[in-house]
Amino acid sequence: MPPPEYDVDGPDAVNRRKAEITDACLKLLQRGAPNMTEDTIVDVFVNTPWDSEFRNTGMIAGNWYAVRCSEDQWFSKRPLPELSRYRTPIDDLYLCHQTSHPGGLCLMAVPYNLMHIMIEDGKVEPANWWYPSPWHVSENGNREVVA
Structure with a gap:
């Protein structure tokens, strides 16, 4: 997945794809922990780079650096x-x-x-x-x- 500022669908594309990103992360985690399923996960918090910038304007494009x-x-x-x-x-x-x-x-x-x-x-x-x-x-x- 490209960094938000380089996404061909625009910088806010990452926010429109939160569900896709969450699914990709869950599948990756399940490689090492197959018991991590939607039934066993209590809550999910998805934080995109643009969410980070919204909360802290110093984090340009959500970049902590x-x-x-x-x-x-x-x-x-x-x-x-x-x-x-x-x-x-x-x-x-x-x-x-x-x-x-x-x-x-x-x-x-x-x-x-x-x-x-x-x-x-x-x-x-x-x-x-x-x-x-x-x-x-x-x-x-x-x-x-x-x-």
């Missing part, structure tokens, strides 16, 4: 190379979103990494609960990040 998962969007290139270390050209404006490295389902990694950058830039002082990551590499910062 919020950007295309391609080489030009990996690691230090997220969301683009000039903004990859959370800093922006606007003073005191930092990026803290799923489009920032490492993005997606690394739920607290983005704000944790941003904390390093803001301490490095002298914008905040480390709290007593915070400790520096041994993997953080200072770059263009005003000071070294230490606990």
Whole structure:
């Protein structure tokens, strides 16, 4: 099944095919668990990419990564190379979103990494609960990040 944005029937086609998608998933599950039948399943929740975007507009096309998962969007290139270390050209404006490295389902990694950058830039002082990551590499910062 193609990603919704590339479906020849339009981006909302996936929502029109929820039953088909559910049946395909059930058949796949039944390969390993043949006792999973409509009689034994209590409830089904089908969540399409467009359902996800409706609930969270930051999930473009339902993509939890919020950007295309391609080489030009990996690691230090997220969301683009000039903004990859959370800093922006606007003073005191930092990026803290799923489009920032490492993005997606690394739920607290983005704000944790941003904390390093803001301490490095002298914008905040480390709290007593915070400790520096041994993997953080200072770059263009005003000071070294230490606990």
